[in-house]
Amino acid sequence: MKTIKKVLKILGILLLLLVVGMYILFVTMTSPKSDEDVIESFKEAPVKPILEHKTYKNFSYRVLSIISDSNLPTLIFVHGTIGSCMDFSRYMMDKDLVKKYNMVSYDRIGYNYKDKNPVQESIAFERDLLDNLISETMSDSIILAGYSYGGPITLASKKKIANLVLLAPAVYSKVEPMPWMLNFYKWKLTRWLVPDIWKEASKEKMSHQKDLMNFESNWKVNPNNIISIHGDADWIVPYSNSEYLLNHFPKEQFQLITLKDAGHDLIWSQFSNIKQQLLNL
Incomplete structure (x- = not known):
């Protein structure tokens, strides 16, 4: 015994x-990487990265750039919830993409390294910050790529650009799931277990459904050519989000690319497929 x-x-x-x-x-x-760790991650990259801290409405945020040729078009990545500028590091280090694009990725407010600011829980705020970043970008040709929560941010922009690429975009409130894990943040007894960065992500996730209602009936006013790349096995941001857009845009403006059996981690697990679509542009 x-x-x-x-x-x-x-x-x-x-x-x-x-x-x-x-x-x-x-x-x-x-957790977001420090500036030193970000630079260290790119030590084998074909082009040395530029890491800057910009300001928008008194909010400081971090911008990671790969500039190989000022004459190239600029591809701007917008991360989801949770996320950071490093979500797209593999793309920004790819020798083929570097030959075709200058690339920019940034930490949204609330997701910067040791960020003391909360997430803004506002697609409108995120859109305006993105539009400001686009205005500061010295390029005649802009391509936006928005992943997950970054999808509605890029879709909300009214700026005329070369192309808009949506990656598993969370754009339709009626199919927005609320994962059970959010309860760890909701319950006061367990909230202390939730890391700070995930507390911010939880707040943004919980407000996203209501915020989408202010935009989803007007998605079709976006003036740009749009490609949505979505996995049909995505349960975090269901495939029906992209089907919703397919029914709201004319065929000549919107293209849906379905990745069979792909989940919500497609920007990593389906890198080769997404890279090829970016090269095709």
């Missing part, structure tokens, strides 16, 4: 250590 209790005690301690270790790893992996 004593032996069994001792074994169970050891197993319990090991299990606790495993859970704590996984939690620390989870926090570390999902």
